[in-house]
Amino acid sequence: MERKRASDYPQDLLNLFDKYVHGVIDRRGFLVGAAKFAAGGLTATMLLDELSPKFAEAQQVPPNDKRLATETIEYDSPQGSGTMKGYLARPANAKDKRLPGILVIHENRGLNPHIEDIARRLALESFMAFAPDALTPLGGYPGDEDKARELFQKLDQTKAREDFVSAANVLRGRADCTGKIGAVGFCYGGGIVNFLATRMPELKAGVPFYGAQAPAADVPKIKAPLLIHYAENDERINAGWPAYEAALKANKKKYKVFIYPGTQHGFNNDTTPRYDAAAAKLAWSRTIDFFKKNLT
Numbered sequence: 001m002e003r004k005r006a007s008d009y010p011q012d013l014l015n016l017f018d019k020y021v022h023g024v025i026d027r028r029g030f031l032v033g034a035a036k037f038a039a040g041g042l043t044a045t046m047l048l049d050e051l052s053p054k055f056a057e058a059q060q061v062p063p064n065d066k067r068l069a070t071e072t073i074e075y076d077s078p079q080g081s082g083t084m085k086g087y088l089a090r091p092a093n094a095k096d097k098r099l100p101g102i103l104v105i106h107e108n109r110g111l112n113p114h115i116e117d118i119a120r121r122l123a124l125e126s127f128m129a130f131a132p133d134a135l136t137p138l139g140g141y142p143g144d145e146d147k148a149r150e151l152f153q154k155l156d157q158t159k160a161r162e163d164f165v166s167a168a169n170v171l172r173g174r175a176d177c178t179g180k181i182g183a184v185g186f187c188y189g190g191g192i193v194n195f196l197a198t199r200m201p202e203l204k205a206g207v208p209f210y211g212a213q214a215p216a217a218d219v220p221k222i223k224a225p226l227l228i229h230y231a232e233n234d235e236r237i238n239a240g241w242p243a244y245e246a247a248l249k250a251n252k253k254k255y256k257v258f259i260y261p262g263t264q265h266g267f268n269n270d271t272t273p274r275y276d277a278a279a280a281k282l283a284w285s286r287t288i289d290f291f292k293k294n295l296t
Helices: 011-021 027-037 044-051 113-123 145-152 157-173 188-199 216-221 241-250 277-295
Strands: 068-077 082-091 099-105 128-132 177-186 205-209 226-233 255-264
Touching: 011 027, 011 044, 027 044, 068 113, 068 157, 082 113, 082 157, 099 113, 099 157, 099 188, 099 277, 113 128, 113 177, 128 157, 157 177, 157 188, 177 188, 177 277, 188 205, 188 216, 188 226, 205 277, 216 241, 226 277, 241 255, 255 277
Parallel strands: 099 128, 099 177, 177 205, 205 226, 226 255
Antiparallel strands: 068 082, 082 128
16 A cells, blocks of 8 residues: 555544644544544544555664664763763764764654664765664653653653753764764754754754754754754744744854755654655755765
């Protein structure tokens, strides 16, 4: 069966699913709202299943790919949650070579298989990619997106932000890292990239995908160039862009922004129907070029 795309669903249903993904409504709220879109033998539960991630089907780089060396490592976050865990991926043939590092920051479900796959894709581009799991203090990613979303709402976000700062510093300080690091994040992770840009002058490049913007008052602190990706159909996130852009311009910050026509929030995530292959391919190639320009 051919995989469905976002265009196969009503925009109002996609907007409802976005609210569910981001905790505005719960599972029951989605099912009640989706009932009016159920037709032709489809139930609201079936619609939820169709729209939810399919990790195995979308995986691009298998965990046991011989071209890569991967491991789960622990790191200290003294100003955050204490001992944290993250997934590290690097080229297997670069054992004695120092590499630029990229922090990979997940959505609001923790370190799921898709984000681990993103880290492996970056490692194949000759970067050392490190993907922390913000859910570590709550037991780590639970293997279920609904449970992960529920756990995420229990996180102390002040500590979580410190956990990502610590992760960036750990990556930058590794003996096998050149000391040049960038950060890429998606949705919640995109917002963390914007935060790190205001917090860490050592950051050399930031790529937020449809992430919440940094407060205008913090923009003067940004040192890293930014490559910003937005979906066209993402009213919730895009509402903050005009003020952010005005602050970036007023403070003469280096940035490029791309808004991809016809796309939905999450268009780069190839595990769901919101994935837009053409836009994702273009955004990814721009991201890799940006990191190579600024980190190598």
